[in-house]
Amino acid sequence: MGDGIPFAEFLAGVRPAIDRRIEGVATEDGTLDDDVVRLLLKGKRMRGGLLLCTHETLANGNGRWHQALDLACAVELAHASSLILDDMLDEDTFRRGVGTLHLTRGQKQAMLDTIGVLSLPYALAAPYGAEYVTMLASTQRSMASGVMAELASSQHLPAPALYDSVITRKTGHLFSLTAAWGCMAAGQNHSMTNAFARYGLRVGKAMQIADDIADLSLIVSGGKQSGFGSEIPLLRRICGDERCTELLQDIRQRHSEPSKLQRLWSAGKVKQALAAILDVEVMRSTESLRQLPEREVFARAAREIVGMVLREEAPRERVSENRV
Template sequence: MTCCWHRSVCWIALRERGRAMNYAKALQAVEQLMMETVESEVEVLRDASRHILAAGGKRMRPRMTLLAYEAVGGTDMDAVLPVAAAVELVHTATLVHDDINDHGLMRRGRQTINAIWGRTFALLTGDFLFTKVYTLMAPYGDLNVIFAQMTSELVEGETLQAAAAKEGKLNREIYARIIAKKTASLFAGAAKLGAKLGNGTPQQVEALYQYGFHLGLAFQIVDDILDLIADSQRLGKTAGLDLAQGKGFAVAVAGNGHGTTVAVAEEPTEDAGAALKRKLLEGNYIQEGRQQARQLAALAKQQLESLPPSAARDELARLTEAAVDREY
């Protein structure tokens, strides 16, 4: 399984060959476990779930869970696989629901569940994916508290974003709250879960939580920039829809604390996104966003200094570089 989503980084190329194989096999096992977990007698739920899972993705969150587990000394990869799979299923469920809200037709280079099966079945598939998380996490006791907290924050972030976009009042402060909750919380939780399961010290657990949090912020800013400058084919989804809905870093910065110039349309169009894109490209928002993302990624990388040297720590460091240098 290869997953080189940036030309300078191959996610499974760890320095120690034996460890690399262990990590690669763990990632493959996560994929298999997710496919098995979404088995259902109701064919549409099974097929729709497998459709989006088979489309792949960067798998940032399960990678962080696996690597955090290893970075604090965890050795039994079988013990962490369900947690890594659960984290990715939560993320996948939110994507399914996002595509309903955004009227998205393409995701990861494929038609969305919404486009193929319709809004009702897409909504139910997203719900189905969420419920499967309980199956995976049932044996993990107190770790479910961490899981519940991060998913609660994720929903809060999505709600804040929808409200700000609808009212046309997105600014820097609101944007910071949104991405902290909707993206950084899941990154931070993914890393913390791995560290806790690997019996990391309190200091190590906190360091990895902060690592994930800052990396999540950086990752989302870059995502928003790419929605502004990348083409749909490269992104694997329709570019510009976030802009049409008054979302994203550039829109927030352009608001300058006074609200944006556009409120979300009930059915956003690419034309609306293109018009806002032209306006935003006149500013310095791309450069500012890239710089902020690099600073946040650097802060994430600094958190790793408290961990003992290991191939897993090195790979976590490389994630910070790839997250901000990516082109899709």
């Protein structure tokens, strides 16, 4: 990555290796159903790609590629296990172009599938030491607490604080782990690892903001009228509690005339506010890397990840395929 290769091009180059390793570990003992394995092989691999990008850029040929690849797959599988439950909670019907597991296999089986998938990242991380297992466990607890905060949508927290809390824990901390692990596999010291953990946190938050903006756009177009996620706390942050409640009622009871949210969106004020929030998070992503010669590589990666989410989510079908 140090030679100026765009992140998207780097990702395209490493994705086949990630997919092969995931397929190998997912089919190793034959306990996972073929439908589950097919779902695991459909990810965009942005998290794993960022881990390998971090490793490659910092290692200067002295890193541990196989370890980095295993950790990249562990991150992707941790993400995948959360998606099965996320789909149930959001009542989504499609994921990555196929029917969600809780609909195709039933909720009870999908819960068991989740446990099976959840074991895989630990199997990949454990050979490299207890520290990796501890970091992964801490991250997954944080992800669960973020989803719980999203479901509660506590009115006691100011809207900006609630939204930041949700996306920090739900998405930011897994990206934080991603960048930290890439740094560790490259043999970097504790101080550098902490700096990359902060970088990854900001990238993850920026990616989630971009995904929520795409979901709001889908809501405005009429492509999504249920199964709402963290895009609603974001809307609350922009419009306030009372206005957000009114807009949600309008979405659910939409008639042939343009909705209030459509009019608000068309006026540009909401889109401008959302773009400003996203720009700030992207800008902040490399604050902890100011002294790093390769800082621009990681700044570009953050911008490209956000751009990939916005471009790929924009033309989604009317059925919801939330989250990347």
